[in-house]
Amino acid sequence: MSLFDDDRPKKQPVHEIGCDLSLLSADELSLRIDMLKQEIARLEAERANKSASKSQAEKFFRS
Structure with missing residues (x-):
């Protein structure tokens, strides 16, 4: 064990x-x-981002 292990x-x-x-x-x-x-x-926020992206893409391709 090193003297500097406590600094890690x-x-x-x-x-x-x-x-x-x-x-x-x-x-x-x-x-x-x-x-x-x-x-x-964090997982819920990412899921919300992905859902929003999916909705945006669906709106774009429906137009």
């Missing part, structure tokens, strides 16, 4: 669907819930 950015926890949750503390569970909520919001 810490990895974000990764959540694997279906993993064993019994090994996580309440704080770790809260962090994962927040992380997953942010990811859901």
